[in-house]
Amino acid sequence: MDTTQGTPAMMDDTLTLPRAADGAPRIDCRNIKVFYGEAQAIHDVSMTFPDRAVTALIGPSGCGKSTFLRCLNRMNDTIENCRVEGEILMDGENINDEDVDPVLLRSRVGMVFQKPNPFPKSIYDNIAYGPRIHGLANGREDLDAIVEKSLRRAGLWEEVKDRLTAPGTSLSGGQQQRLCIARAIAVQPEVILMDEPCSALDPIATARIEELIDELRNRYCIVIVTHSMQQAARVSQRTAFFHLGNLVEMGDTNQIFTNPREKRTEDYITGRFG
Amino acid sequence: MTDTVRTSAPSAAAAKHLKRRRAADGRFRYYGLTAIFVALGALAVLVLTIGTQAFSAATYNVVKYEVTLDPAVIAPEGANRPADISRNVEGFYSLVRDELLTTFPEAEADRVSRRELSDFVTRLAVLPTARLVANNPELVGNTITLTAPLNDDLDLYLKGQGVKERKIKAGTVSSVQGEEDGTFRLAGAEAFEAVVTGLAVASVDRAEDAGQPDVLLTAGVSTGRLTDIDAGSARMELLTGRAQDFAQARPTARIIVSAESERTISDRQIAWVLALKEMGRVDRVPRWTLLTNSDSTYPELAGGLAAIVGSLLTMLITALVAMPIGILAAVYLEEFAPRNRLTEFIEVNINNLAAVPSIVFGLLGAALYINFLGMPRSAPLVGGLVLALMTFPVVIIASRAALKAVPPSVRSGALAVGASQMQTVFHHVVPLAAPGILTGAILGMARALGETAPLLLIGMVAFVGDVPRSPTDESTVMPVLIFSWSNNAERAWEPLTSAMIVILLAFLLVMNGLVVFLRRKYERRW
Ligand SMILES: Nc1ncnc2c1ncn2[C@@H]1O[C@H](COP(=O)(O)OP(=O)(O)O)[C@@H](O)[C@H]1O
Ligand SMILES: [Mg+2]
Numbered sequence: 001m002d003t004t005q006g007t008p009a010m011m012d013d014t015l016t017l018p019r020a021a022d023g024a025p026r027i028d029c030r031n032i033k034v035f036y037g038e039a040q041a042i043h044d045v046s047m048t049f050p051d052r053a054v055t056a057l058i059g060p061s062g063c064g065k066s067t068f069l070r071c072l073n074r075m076n077d078t079i080e081n082c083r084v085e086g087e088i089l090m091d092g093e094n095i096n097d098e099d100v101d102p103v104l105l106r107s108r109v110g111m112v113f114q115k116p117n118p119f120p121k122s123i124y125d126n127i128a129y130g131p132r133i134h135g136l137a138n139g140r141e142d143l144d145a146i147v148e149k150s151l152r153r154a155g156l157w158e159e160v161k162d163r164l165t166a167p168g169t170s171l172s173g174g175q176q177q178r179l180c181i182a183r184a185i186a187v188q189p190e191v192i193l194m195d196e197p198c199s200a201l202d203p204i205a206t207a208r209i210e211e212l213i214d215e216l217r218n219r220y221c222i223v224i225v226t227h228s229m230q231q232a233a234r235v236s237q238r239t240a241f242f243h244l245g246n247l248v249e250m251g252d253t254n255q256i257f258t259n260p261r262e263k264r265t266e267d268y269i270t271g272r273f274g
Numbered sequence: 275m276t277d278t279v280r281t282s283a284p285s286a287a288a289a290k291h292l293k294r295r296r297a298a299d300g301r302f303r304y305y306g307l308t309a310i311f312v313a314l315g316a317l318a319v320l321v322l323t324i325g326t327q328a329f330s331a332a333t334y335n336v337v338k339y340e341v342t343l344d345p346a347v348i349a350p351e352g353a354n355r356p357a358d359i360s361r362n363v364e365g366f367y368s369l370v371r372d373e374l375l376t377t378f379p380e381a382e383a384d385r386v387s388r389r390e391l392s393d394f395v396t397r398l399a400v401l402p403t404a405r406l407v408a409n410n411p412e413l414v415g416n417t418i419t420l421t422a423p424l425n426d427d428l429d430l431y432l433k434g435q436g437v438k439e440r441k442i443k444a445g446t447v448s449s450v451q452g453e454e455d456g457t458f459r460l461a462g463a464e465a466f467e468a469v470v471t472g473l474a475v476a477s478v479d480r481a482e483d484a485g486q487p488d489v490l491l492t493a494g495v496s497t498g499r500l501t502d503i504d505a506g507s508a509r510m511e512l513l514t515g516r517a518q519d520f521a522q523a524r525p526t527a528r529i530i531v532s533a534e535s536e537r538t539i540s541d542r543q544i545a546w547v548l549a550l551k552e553m554g555r556v557d558r559v560p561r562w563t564l565l566t567n568s569d570s571t572y573p574e575l576a577g578g579l580a581a582i583v584g585s586l587l588t589m590l591i592t593a594l595v596a597m598p599i600g601i602l603a604a605v606y607l608e609e610f611a612p613r614n615r616l617t618e619f620i621e622v623n624i625n626n627l628a629a630v631p632s633i634v635f636g637l638l639g640a641a642l643y644i645n646f647l648g649m650p651r652s653a654p655l656v657g658g659l660v661l662a663l664m665t666f667p668v669v670i671i672a673s674r675a676a677l678k679a680v681p682p683s684v685r686s687g688a689l690a691v692g693a694s695q696m697q698t699v700f701h702h703v704v705p706l707a708a709p710g711i712l713t714g715a716i717l718g719m720a721r722a723l724g725e726t727a728p729l730l731l732i733g734m735v736a737f738v739g740d741v742p743r744s745p746t747d748e749s750t751v752m753p754v755l756i757f758s759w760s761n762n763a764e765r766a767w768e769p770l771t772s773a774m775i776v777i778l779l780a781f782l783l784v785m786n787g788l789v790v791f792l793r794r795k796y797e798r799r800w
Contacts, residue, residue: 110690
């Protein structure tokens, strides 16, 4: 703990979580199949996500990237007629087990959406909401500290510290998206899922988010869906290419972009389809 | 290469098509405007007719009288506790009647005129005075000035509505001579020329067999009836006051076009009310009693207080039942219920329920609440429950629409930080939908407030003279009161009915204003 600073906001340890044993994957997906009613959207995908690294999911639109991402925090549960089969291991525990509470799971696996969706509440309340419902803060000061820390981590503190009571929706699009990232960080997740987090943003805002993702990589296991191959190349260490609900190829980002093993991957990244 | 901007149609056929399309556009705009004007016109007519009627009922004429509160009359030995005094209508009324008889001693002559004079003020009109004295016993024995509403027919006459008459200024009367039969001969050069002309005109308006219209001549507080009128002289039967008042005066003649048998007030009553007015004892004052009195069989005493309180109690019950049930049902159906055959069936039937004619709910209420569950008839409790049945489908439909309008991104945002579904719904979705939900609920309530038919069936149409004190007391509501009043034959009820309609509309306006306010204040964008 940083005792010289002494402010509660600097209690870094409070947000530091157990990390997976070195080299061990944070998430291990085995034979995932997803169905929307009769239609199968994901065909038997097995893959792992390393801790403290960014994994990018790429592929043409409609190939099931979002669907697969939603398996990781069981957001598919909230979609009527969506059914998930297979095992997803986090810390050796299958999150698809009946007795896993999806609500608790989602506090461990945060999510950021394509369109920034801050709550129509104040900036402060946007961040404080998660910690409040999970009982993470003892009293107001503690909560203030969590809010400040989360906003700092999301690189938004300096911009909003003077107007924490302003509505979250009054921020610009890029700021809103960082607010959503801060909101996800505030509940101390181990994993952060991002579904095309920059597709609604302008290039400058996009660059800021990408920088942020790069910083966050040191603390979290990050999975990002993107339709931009440049973005995948810039921010990720691992890349998985999906096509028609199948995982076509998975590997180090460098290798995927410079030396793909599969013909379909090469066609996609060279812009021949998609 | 330059792009040319295409301003004219490329071919004749296309040009024709374009022209037809423009014509259709223009026609549509014209139809729309017409529709709007028709609607506005209808609204204007409604507002004007009801508004003017209600305006005339917003004030009424009261007569002032000075009386000595004689303890022997109002608080006789053995009946002088406040409770006795407040119930001593006869005693107080005799004070008013005697005072009027002192003012117009000629009414003592026969029973008919005595009754005509005592009709000026209704017996029950002294009740407020009795209560006042009962609450302030120190007034007993004092001489005080009081007011009482004038009989509705006289009130209408003073407002120029009850009796058709033509007012003519006569010439100077130079001499007044008493005759043997008690009448007077008035003479003056061309004093009655205008009256003779007026009579000729008035006769045209009258039925063949109605005979000559009555002509009343007024000078100051004195009024007489004229006969044998010619340009220079007339015979006068003195109705009230003194004959000398007419000497050297220019009296006012009134040709009463309606025959005395067709009117609700007699010539003598007209004479007296004119005299009271001349004495400055008649005031036209705001009719607060419309809001502070309850229903009465006398229009001048009738007010809507009992009905307003009845309406409020009924609405309270409706709100307490329909809002929680409606809102919770909507939240469950929209946010929690699985989509299956059963919920679909329920959904369809809620929509059907909203379309059921309200009178059916009245029948249902009478059968279920009164006959089966044995609840009291005519009570706001039952009325409120019946209206709740009618209102809650509306609340459900409006609330579901409001919940649907909350973007799914808010739900996923909350779920993604680990909120349970219940937390998501109650922390995020419902607050965002609240203005819409409240809007729907208030509009449903406004509809219930104006509902008449179902309440007739559960007996809320009974005459209610007392303000209900609890939801189980006998009661009526505003629209039903309007319905009852509009069924009354006397002419004075007509403006009263309009005034009550305006009061009801004011309530509805307040509710709709609340809706607009909520929308403005809490409307959010996301
Ligand atoms: N809620 C849903 N109901 C039914 N089908 C869906 C639903 N969401 C996605 N799908 C289908 O699943 C497939 C994958 O969709 P998605 O995961 O959104 O693709 P991506 O994110 O890669 O563009 C698509 O064919 C899509 O039509
Ligand atoms: Mg997607």
